[in-house]
Amino acid sequence: MILSVPEGRIDEAISACSSQDRSLISRVNTLSLTFSDVNMIFSKASWGTLDLGLEA
Numbered sequence: 210m211i212l213s214v215p216e217g218r219i220d221e222a223i224s225a226c227s228s229q230d231r232s233l234i235s236r237v238n239t240l241s242l243t244f245s246d247v248n249m250i251f252s253k254a255s256w257g258t259l260d261l262g263l264e265a
């Protein structure tokens with residue numbers, strides 16, 4: 210399966226999510242996102258239609 214989420218939507222999702230979780234920007238900048246972060250970002254970027262289901 211191929212999934213496509215435009216980069217602009219991912220940027221907007223990161224901005225929206227980081228307004229709720231201030232430490233998210235730090236994790237983005239240091240490339241230390243958690244599975245939960247990635248799930249949250251892609252869910253928001255896809256208007257809740259995409260759940261990657263990533264877990265440790």
